[in-house]
Amino acid sequence: MSLLIRNGRVVDPANAVDAVQDVLIADGKIARIGRSLAAPADVEVVDASGKIVCPGFIDMHVHLREPGYEYKETVATGTRAAAAGGFTAVCCMANTNPVNDNGAVTDYIRAKAKVEGAVRVYPIGAVTRGLRGEELAELAELAEAGCVAFSDDGKCVMNAGLYRRAMEYTLPFGAPLISHAEDATLSRGASMNEGVVSTETGLPGQPAAAEDVMVARDLLLAELTGAHVHIAHVSTAGAVRLIRDAKARGVRATAEVTPHHLVLTEEAVRSWDPNTKMVPPLRTKRDVEALIEALADGTVDCVATDHAPHALSEKEGEFDQAAFGIVGLETAVALLLDRLVRPGLLPLATLIARWSRDPARLLNLPGGTLGAGAAADVTILDPDAETTVTPSRFQSRSRNTPFGGWNLRGGPWMTLVEGKIVRRS
Amino acid sequence: MSWTRKDLLAMRELEAGEIVLLVDTAASLQEIATRDIKKVPALRGKTVVNLFYESSTRTRTSFEIAGKWLSADVINFSASGSSTSKGESFVDTAKNIAAMSPDVVVVRHSSAGAAALLARELPCSIVNAGDGAHEHPTQALLDLLTIREKKGHFEGLHVAIVGDIAHSRVARSNIHGMRKLGMTVTVAGPPTLIPPFVQELGAKVSYRLEDAIGDVDVIMMLRLQQERMTAGLIPSVREYSRYWGLTLDKLARHARPDVLIMHPGPVNRGVELSPEVADGPYSVILDQVSRGVAVRMGVLLLLAGRKGGDGG
Numbered sequence A: 001m002s003l004l005i006r007n008g009r010v011v012d013p014a015n016a017v018d019a020v021q022d023v024l025i026a027d028g029k030i031a032r033i034g035r036s037l038a039a040p041a042d043v044e045v046v047d048a049s050g051k052i053v054c055p056g057f058i059d060m061h062v063h064l065r066e067p068g069y070e071y072k073e074t075v076a077t078g079t080r081a082a083a084a085g086g087f088t089a090v091c092c093m094a095n096t097n098p099v100n101d102n103g104a105v106t107d108y109i110r111a112k113a114k115v116e117g118a119v120r121v122y123p124i125g126a127v128t129r130g131l132r133g134e135e136l137a138e139l140a141e142l143a144e145a146g147c148v149a150f151s152d153d154g155k156c157v158m159n160a161g162l163y164r165r166a167m168e169y170t171l172p173f174g175a176p177l178i179s180h181a182e183d184a185t186l187s188r189g190a191s192m193n194e195g196v197v198s199t200e201t202g203l204p205g206q207p208a209a210a211e212d213v214m215v216a217r218d219l220l221l222a223e224l225t226g227a228h229v230h231i232a233h234v235s236t237a238g239a240v241r242l243i244r245d246a247k248a249r250g251v252r253a254t255a256e257v258t259p260h261h262l263v264l265t266e267e268a269v270r271s272w273d274p275n276t277k278m279v280p281p282l283r284t285k286r287d288v289e290a291l292i293e294a295l296a297d298g299t300v301d302c303v304a305t306d307h308a309p310h311a312l313s314e315k316e317g318e319f320d321q322a323a324f325g326i327v328g329l330e331t332a333v334a335l336l337l338d339r340l341v342r343p344g345l346l347p348l349a350t351l352i353a354r355w356s357r358d359p360a361r362l363l364n365l366p367g368g369t370l371g372a373g374a375a376a377d378v379t380i381l382d383p384d385a386e387t388t389v390t391p392s393r394f395q396s397r398s399r400n401t402p403f404g405g406w407n408l409r410g411g412p413w414m415t416l417v418e419g420k421i422v423r424r425s
Numbered sequence B: 001m002s003w004t005r006k007d008l009l010a011m012r013e014l015e016a017g018e019i020v021l022l023v024d025t026a027a028s029l030q031e032i033a034t035r036d037i038k039k040v041p042a043l044r045g046k047t048v049v050n051l052f053y054e055s056s057t058r059t060r061t062s063f064e065i066a067g068k069w070l071s072a073d074v075i076n077f078s079a080s081g082s083s084t085s086k087g088e089s090f091v092d093t094a095k096n097i098a099a100m101s102p103d104v105v106v107v108r109h110s111s112a113g114a115a116a117l118l119a120r121e122l123p124c125s126i127v128n129a130g131d132g133a134h135e136h137p138t139q140a141l142l143d144l145l146t147i148r149e150k151k152g153h154f155e156g157l158h159v160a161i162v163g164d165i166a167h168s169r170v171a172r173s174n175i176h177g178m179r180k181l182g183m184t185v186t187v188a189g190p191p192t193l194i195p196p197f198v199q200e201l202g203a204k205v206s207y208r209l210e211d212a213i214g215d216v217d218v219i220m221m222l223r224l225q226q227e228r229m230t231a232g233l234i235p236s237v238r239e240y241s242r243y244w245g246l247t248l249d250k251l252a253r254h255a256r257p258d259v260l261i262m263h264p265g266p267v268n269r270g271v272e273l274s275p276e277v278a279d280g281p282y283s284v285i286l287d288q289v290s291r292g293v294a295v296r297m298g299v300l301l302l303l304a305g306r307k308g309g310d311g312g
Helices: A075-084 A103-116 A139-145 A160-169 A196-201 A209-225 A237-248 A259-263 A266-271 A285-297 A332-341 A348-355 A357-363 B016-034 B058-069 B090-098 B114-121 B137-151 B169-180 B237-244 B248-254 B285-304
Strands: A002-012 A017-026 A029-034 A043-047 A052-055 A057-062 A087-092 A120-123 A177-179 A229-231 A253-257 A378-388 A407-417 A420-424 B047-052 B073-078 B104-109 B125-131 B158-162 B184-188 B204-206 B218-221 B260-262
Touching: A002 A029, A002 A348, A002 A378, A052 A348, A057 A075, A057 A348, A057 A357, A075 A087, A075 A103, A075 A407, A075 A420, A087 A378, A087 A407, A103 A120, A103 A139, A139 A160, A160 A177, A160 A209, A177 A209, A196 A266, A209 A229, A209 A237, A237 A253, A237 A285, A253 A285, A259 A285, A259 A332, A285 A348, A332 A348, A332 A378, A332 A407, A348 A357, B016 B137, B016 B169, B016 B285, B047 B058, B047 B090, B058 B073, B058 B104, B058 B125, B058 B285, B090 B104, B090 B114, B104 B114, B104 B285, B114 B125, B125 B137, B125 B285, B137 B169, B137 B218, B137 B260, B137 B285, B158 B169, B169 B184, B260 B285
Parallel strands: A002 A043, A002 A052, A057 A087, A087 A120, A177 A229, A229 A253, B047 B073, B047 B104, B104 B125, B158 B184, B158 B218, B184 B204, B218 B260
Antiparallel strands: A002 A017, A017 A029, A052 A378, A378 A407, A407 A420
16 A cells, blocks of 8 residues: 655655655655656555645653543543644653553553554653652663653652662663653742732742753753753743753753743733643743744754643633643644744744654654655645634543634644554544 | 623722722712611612632621622622532532522632632622632722721822732732822832732832831731741741831831721731730721721622612
């Protein structure tokens, strides 16, 4: 079975390609890229005129909630949401129940993904047992079972000595530690960013320094140990400055930013909508500007959604009692095409690189390239698609988004995993 | 100016004219308290529900008396603890109450934004009787009514609000209300109890009680909650009282002779106010409480009377 994607604008940063080309897929792999390729017999032809053909997008930070919180999301619904959003692979965090802190849980997630997953699923293992921050999880077994990184995401490993040992212990595995950088003593009780909006609303805030001090700690520990640390969901100008400085000194540091931290500020909290509540919190305009600049110049390596599904009952009541986090898989691509690329804040090719080539490289994943022989994971974008975000039509089991009703131009058009079309709009 | 809003949620969203209308309405209702028969038929046939998720004797009683003097049927609904941990959610409880067709729901809740949430969910009028550290508009209105009675006007007055500004909905409502009426507001307290960027709300900041009370018309002392110590915000009640407690001696040495002393209550005697100050000639604390009933009558009257064809 083969597939020919005709006349699309192929943007493949890993191979420095940006041209109208045909892409021929055979046996689940990229067979050839070139102009006016001959169509073999029995080929399915996709007319991608006016569309943008990219390496499959990888979202390296999602919460699939399974096992344990299937009422929020499952591997099946979460990966369908990923496919609908233009992603061909997701990395799922360990804060399930039971926690993914041992090989059996990793095996379970991978088995589920193999049977029910619409896209590739790469589990991330816990750093500490039960995410309690007290003793190391069985990291070697997690790595062997297929975890591509380690993180207690959702919680910060507050014990610097333990985190240092985790960095050292995982050195042989070639999988980074992903740091949820949040000093819990500075963020305790907080519902939002500490600033003028928290002062006016009376909602307890956490300062940017709650993130910055922990980013600084983890960069120093990475320098000490030689480990690769990846800073999750960077949200502050201060963290950007620290990461830029560490990279310049040769520290093995990488970082991600979420779409919501790129397009919203703390001002959104004035609506009292619990869907503006997440960790780290929405920050200030100055932070947003620093994040966009950092994404453009490569200080921040990739975009990740931190897709965090919650049931309506957990997100509709009092702001300070609502759960943290929002879904992101089905809005991310359209949001950034509309809000960053269209106004000229970020080149299209850079956004594509940050969502394909760069996460693949930093996690040593296959994919991120349309080079001949690579797995045919392909995301095709329609730059002209006009959509209104409609949460009731999400593939995700949850609807907790602050973007409902937003009109966006540009979005995912077709998603292929291993040469198979898993979603077409 | 006439009242057009469905709800009273926050001083921040009111215009100066609306604040004056509320204060004037309250002032006109004050004489009811002096009558032998303290009842007028203005809200006969109207139902007011007091939905209190936080314990409050003073504010709830004040709303209850206000409603009853206006002949409304007043129902008190108290719920303690966090709504989500006890089964029925806050929104569900409120929707159930709304299904019984009240005209006004007065809500007190520990979560900032709770009143706004109800206002969005329910068709009836909502009065915010305190939501977390956000706002407490009827407290600010009764403070303003008291100040105008004693000082004769608003414009140009200078008020010092002293104590735990960070956690105070009273401070926030008063800062907004007073600024809109042309008053100057200085907030004072140890820096750990002053919220960041409070200057952007239009308040000045002082970290010394003696400076803050020096040249003001009104000193508003706030209650110190005991839990601020366990949170590491102040070292001890003793130290707080020594540096931030208002005593006759400090008043005599630093304040104007005609200064008003206010407190939203309940007073921690000997902590933020010495008993001599609380009961002394400068104190208008009990005036505030009686003006509170008038303010709440005014608020209920304007909200419940907003729709045409009411009995009032």
